[in-house]
């Protein structure tokens with residue numbers, strides 16, 4: 180049975196108080212992830228990494244914590260940046276190259292590559308977002324020696340309420356694997372509890388990167404249960 184990854188990308192949402200309320204709802208639900216083949220990763224803002232880790236520990240949740248970004252630079256005079264070495268204290272994963280960062284913060288494939296180097300250097304598992312096959316080809320030389328997760332997120336599907344078709348997403352994930360080898364390949368873009376299974380049942384799709392629907396704890400629980 181394949182392993183399913185469900186990754187919550189909270190984006191620039193939630194205060195500490197709101198994050199606490201989210202974790203409390205998860206606790207109240209009595210969630211038990213019996214199926215060891217599901218890996219749940221919560222990626223909150225930097226300001227919530229510490230709190231998220233504490234909640235996961237105190238509530239004995241089988242969740243892991245990831246950052247939504249990582250600096251391309253080593254530590255030093257880079258005001259406002261958060262380095263891999265710093266993130267490593269609080270998280271096991273780092274989302275890299277999300278299209279919102281590529282578009283809004285001018286992140287090129289070259290910058291994405293430097294961030295992947297930093298993630299590997301500090302033993303963070305990169306969750307690399309791509310929206311087309313060219314971006315996958317550019318990764319090929321980068322990722323030969325480390326564990327990675329790839330998330331295929333077509334631009335039209337992100338936050339639009341109009342996901343890609345499972346067939347097309349499956350084809351993309353198959354192509355990702357044919358280029359990069361046997362890596363976990365996820366789909367992202369308007370995933371919710373009602374459509375998650377349509378994706379995870381496909382042969383080449385190993386889970387989902389979930390934005391908006393991960394902000395509501397009950398909807399997110401529905402995604403975990405239905406995946």
Ligand code: PGA
Nearest residue numbers: 337338368369389390391
């Ligand atoms: P969405 O976002 O689930 O809100 O479409 C997905 C993402 O951007 O990772």
